[in-house]
Amino acid sequence: MEEKGNNLKQAVLWEQAGDKKVQCYLCSHRCLIGQGKTGRCRVRKNIDGILYTLTYNKLCSANPDPIEKKPLFHFQPGTSSFSIATEGCNFQCDFCQNWQISQAAVEQGEIDGQAISPEQIVKAAVNYGCKSIAYTYTEPTIFMELCADCGKLAKQNGLANVFVSNGYQTVEAIDFSKDWLDGINIDLKAFNEDYYKRLCKAHLQPVLDTIEYIAKQTDIWLEVTTLIVPNENDSEDELKRLAEFLVTKAGADVPWHISRFHPQYKYLDSIPTPLESLQRAYEIGKAAGLHYVYLGNVPGSRTESTYCYKCDRLLIERLGYGTKKNDIKDGCCPDCGVRIAGFEI
Numbered sequence: 548m549e550e551k552g553n554n555l556k557q558a559v560l561w562e563q564a565g566d567k568k569v570q571c572y573l574c575s576h577r578c579l580i581g582q583g584k585t586g587r588c589r590v591r592k593n594i595d596g597i598l599y600t601l602t603y604n605k606l607c608s609a610n611p612d613p614i615e616k617k618p619l620f621h622f623q624p625g626t627s628s629f630s631i632a633t634e635g636c637n638f639q640c641d642f643c644q645n646w647q648i649s650q651a652a653v654e655q656g657e658i659d660g661q662a663i664s665p666e667q668i669v670k671a672a673v674n675y676g677c678k679s680i681a682y683t684y685t686e687p688t689i690f691m692e693l694c695a696d697c698g699k700l701a702k703q704n705g706l707a708n709v710f711v712s713n714g715y716q717t718v719e720a721i722d723f724s725k726d727w728l729d730g731i732n733i734d735l736k737a738f739n740e741d742y743y744k745r746l747c748k749a750h751l752q753p754v755l756d757t758i759e760y761i762a763k764q765t766d767i768w769l770e771v772t773t774l775i776v777p778n779e780n781d782s783e784d785e786l787k788r789l790a791e792f793l794v795t796k797a798g799a800d801v802p803w804h805i806s807r808f809h810p811q812y813k814y815l816d817s818i819p820t821p822l823e824s825l826q827r828a829y830e831i832g833k834a835a836g837l838h839y840v841y842l843g844n845v846p847g848s849r850t851e852s853t854y855c856y857k858c859d860r861l862l863i864e865r866l867g868y869g870t871k872k873n874d875i876k877d878g879c880c881p882d883c884g885v886r887i888a889g890f891e892i
């Protein structure tokens with residue numbers, strides 16, 4: 548991997564821990580990293596007692612995407628978001644759909660990408676007519692330095708910023724980003740610790756803490772996604788507890804996206820999620836009191852559009868990632884007048 552002489556950028560959110568060790572507190576792994584070693588994400592390295600990011604100059608993806616693809620359904624609906632990533636992740640999910648880039652440092656022991664400056668990224672976003680920059684595809688927390696530099700510049704150019712995240716950032720990392728981060732979709736992958744430990748090499752509680760902290764202590768717009776994996780996180784009891792957690796700790800206005808699983812990466816001995824399981828999860832979310840529940844990866848379903856939670860009027864009609872119409876007026880339902888929560892909705 549690249550060393551200090553190659554213009555590495557010093558990392559944010561770490562401290563010296565004696566003996567040339569450093570403690571990173573960007574994410575909840577809070578790695579204690581010895582001299583010459585990397586953290587669990589493999590993209591932050593201790594060189595002579597200083598922590599560096601190995602990905603700042605290594606962009607691996609950059610595309611304009613519909614904001615609905617993140618998914619964010621209550622955030623500037625119908626707009627494009629310039630979506631960027633660098634390689635690496637602080638999770639190692641067996642079913643990762645972007646494992647070629649998220650697990651590159653683990654699988655190949657190297658990090659690829661192009662040196663593209665924040666100025667070039669923001670300029671490209673403006674040229675494509677995007678309304679935001681999305682830090683996505685891999686875990687944005689671990690390329691926070693690039694996110695921060697892009698994010699501040701994006702704000703100066705009238706663009707918003709969104710994360711698509713596993714929710715493992717520390718409170719310190721959330722506070723570090725909250726002045727320029729406008730929206731976030733957090734994967735709440737399951738509501739059981741065994742799932743997080745066995746399939747993601749992480750823990751559940753930090754993700755719950757992030758969701759609650761963002762909902763209660765920041766102005767960042769929050770949506771949550773759960774991938775339903777057959778026989779892993781789809782029991783009625785677990786989904787009920789998950790939905791109740793969202794209502795009580797994040798609020799009924801937080802949109803919950805229920806997503807369909809397809810076998811990926813190391814997790815191949817499973818069927819795709821049956822449609823009945825998705826529908827059951829949808830009903831559990833609505834019964835818990837969530838105002839907005841959506842089914843993902845099921846094109847053509849009624850459940851990909853937005854309806855008024857009070858009078859059931861169709862408000863935003865979607866087909867796949869496309870928005871066919873948006874009837875919301877000044878943030879409210881045009882029929883009953885109830886407020887529809889969101890960011891520039």
Ligand code: SF4
Nearest residue numbers: 571574577578586588
């Ligand atoms: S970002 Fe997380 S996984 Fe990476 S070094 Fe820091 S604490 Fe460890």
